[in-house]
Amino acid sequence: MINAYTAEDIRRLEEPYVTAETYDGSLMRKAAYGLYKHAAQLHEQRADSRILVLVGSGNNGGDGLYAATHLLADGFAVDAVLLGSRAHTEGLEAYKDAGGNLIDPDSLDPSAYGLIIDAILGTGARGGLRDEAATVVNRLRTETDRDILVIACDVPSGVDGNTGAVHQPVLPADVTVTFIARKVPHLSAAEHLCGRVEVVELGIEEDLAKYEPAVSRLEIHELRQAMVVPGxxxxxxxxxxxxxxxxxxxxxxxxxxxxxxxxxxxxxxxxxxxxxxxxxxxxxxxxxxxxxxxxxxxxxxxxxxxxxxxxxxxxxxxxxxxxxxxxxxxxxxxxxxxxxxxxxxxxxxxxxxxxxxxxxxxxxxxxxxxxxxxxxxxxxxxxxxxxxxxxxxxxxxxxxxxxxxxxxxxxxxxxxxxxxxxxxxxxxxxxxxxxxxxxxxxxxxxxxxxxxxxxxxxxxxxxxxxxxxxxxxxxxxxxxxxxxxxxxxxxxxxxxxxxxxxxxxxxxx
Ligand SMILES: NC(=O)C1=CN([C@@H]2O[C@H](COP(=O)(O)OP(=O)(O)OC[C@H]3O[C@@H](n4cnc5c(N)ncnc54)[C@H](OP(=O)(O)O)[C@@H]3O)[C@@H](O)[C@H]2O)[C@@H](O)CC1
Ligand SMILES: [K+]
Structure with missing residues (x-):
């Protein structure tokens, strides 16, 4: 059985770790590293093109910035565009220290990119994308129909992590990299916007046992058990x-x-x-x-x-x-x-x-x-x-x-x-x-x-x-x-x- 949990339950699960006095940011580092690895692999299909990172104001944007920092270290050509009211401070610092480039949304030229990392909103989203982020995503959406691959960080931004409700505009993802476990959208109404879902483990997965899955998917052997075969x-x-x-x-x-x-x-x-x-x-x-x-x-x-x-x-x-x-x-x-x-x-x-x-x-x-x-x-x-x-x-x-x-x-x-x-x-x-x-x-x-x-x-x-x-x-x-x-x-x-x-x-x- 493949299980998916509400974003709320995953946040509840993370909370004691990230609020502990001794917390050293390791969960985000692992998450960002997983995102980077999948992005680098996906980019092989678009070699020689630039990577665009869409960065929101919360930790989802932080994941995006750290992943971008790793990509820069590997020699990829990366640009980031900040689409939130603020940006994850340490993530932005690391990105800038690595020589990362910030571009203005108005001067964005979609044709330069082969891969987009959508790190605008994750489990902390309330409602759909606002203002500038919505405008940028709308512009990019017409381009992704053509040739740009999209990797979503945790969930495609604009999708509700608790219900799977879709607040357009949403950039349909080719791959969604999520953390700890699948969330509702990955097995529910928004599933077709998530593409292939990759789960990156952060080392605290055993706590999932305390939570009821919100929605589950049977695997082939379980389906077979429901089939009555004659003797x-x-x-x-x-x-x-x-x-x-x-x-x-x-x-x-x-x-x-x-x-x-x-x-x-x-x-x-x-x-x-x-x-x-x-x-x-x-x-x-x-x-x-x-x-x-x-x-x-x-x-x-x-x-x-x-x-x-x-x-x-x-x-x-x-x-x-x-x-x-x-x-x-x-x-x-x-x-x-x-x-x-x-x-x-x-x-x-x-x-x-x-x-x-x-x-x-x-x-x-x-x-x-x-x-x-x-x-x-x-x-x-x-x-x-x-x-x-x-x-x-x-x-x-x-x-x-x-x-x-x-x-x-x-x-x-x-x-x-x-x-x-x-x-x-x-x-x-x-x-x-x-x-x-x-x-x-x-x-x-x-x-x-x-x-x-x-x-x-x-x-x-x-x-x-x-x-x-x-x-x-x-x-x-x-x-x-x-x-x-x-x-x-x-x-x-x-x-x-x-x-x-x-x-x-x-x-x-
Ligand atoms: N916990 C952990 O350690 C780990 C978490 N991880 C990562 O963190 C993500 C969750 O991060 P998060 O809680 O910061 O929420 P997130 O979705 O990035 O942004 C929320 C911010 O955006 C804003 N905002 C809200 N709605 C909006 C809207 N409709 N349109 C525009 N803006 C909107 C709102 O700020 P506001 O602008 O309203 O002041 C709010 O502060 C999670 O998905 C995973 O990727 C991993 O690294 C693993 C370890
Ligand atoms: K996202």
């Missing part, structure tokens, strides 16, 4: 049965995609609850599926999937059946908002139920929760109003946690970085580089994968933790898209579905 004595019922209540006359495609995705995970059987004319379509596309027209309560399944493309009264009843069932339910699309009503009438769900909203659906859920279950809302969120979609997108970690706490369910909040929150406060994230995934139907495929994997786990005596299965489903979803032309071209939902068996085979190794 020679398995049969269709030991492999799990998923009951699917998705799609409608209006949205038959959601039924086809979620059902095929579920079948392609290797689940023992799929039982599909028919509305309208869906049976013939389902059986033409996936003849493996058993369709039923009777009440879902009469079906024996290990997990339910409901909500994707679900409109009309029959499907509304189906969503309620899934919510009331003792088996875990994957609650997608329309079922997400319906869950708010359900929770206010019946109390919280079990953790093994999974809500799978995108930010817009989560906004709707939270608006309903704040209106229908005000006392619970107040206990969890306080006086704050329900967030807008944009606010959720800027702090998905927080709002996924809130939704999980309010509903009792596991919440999988979809995005380029997907957040999976459990009611115990733990959050996993999954990064996807398959940006072509953001198309209609893609969510139906994810819900189908999740239904198949949860049903397979539920058929075991020891199912994997729900959040782990949810993370596995997101990874398989993203990898299935990447298998289609390496993710470099369009990946329609139908193409993703076809790649699921191969993505699973690759994952199992």
């Amino acid at each position: 020679p004595y398995d049969h269709k019922y030991t492999r799990g049965v998923c009951g699917i209540l998705t799609g409608s006359e209006e949205y038959p495609g959601a039924a086809l995609l979620s059902t095929q995705a579920c079948v392609n995970t290797g689940v023992g059987m799929v039982r599909f609850g028919v509305v309208g004319q869906l049976a013939s379509m389902i059986n033409l596309r996936t003849p493996e599926v058993v369709c039923f027209t009777s009440s879902p309560e009469e079906q024996h399944v290990q997990a339910w999937l409901a909500g994707s493309g679900a409109t009309g009264e029959a499907r509304e009843r189906d969503i309620d059946v899934a919510l009331a069932a003792s088996e875990p339910a994957i609650l997608d699309a329309a079922a997400v908002a319906r869950t708010a009503q359900w929770v206010s009438d019946n109390g919280v769900l079990e953790t093994n139920n999974i809500l799978t909203p995108h930010a817009g659906e989560l906004e709707e859920f939270l608006v309903w929760m704040s209106a229908l279950s005000y006392s619970t809302w107040h206990r969890v969120v306080g006086d704050e109003k329900a967030p807008t979609r944009a606010e959720i997108e800027n702090d998905p970690l927080r709002w996924a946690k809130v939704a999980s706490s309010l509903s009792g369910a596991t919440v999988l909040l979809k995005g380029a970085v997907t957040h999976i929150a459990s009611p115990d406060g733990k959050v996993l994230s999954v990064r996807s580089d398959a940006h072509y995934l953001a198309t209609a139907g893609s969510g139906d495929v994810l819900s189908g994968i999740l239904g198949g994997l949860i049903a397979q786990n539920e058929a075991q005596t020891k199912p994997a933790p729900t959040a782990h299965v949810a993370a596995l489903a997101s990874v398989i979803h993203s990898n299935s898209a990447l298998l289609n032309n390496g993710g470099k071209g369009p990946t329609p939902a139908s193409a993703i579905v076809d790649n699921i068996p191969t993505a699973i085979a690759y994952l199992l190794g």
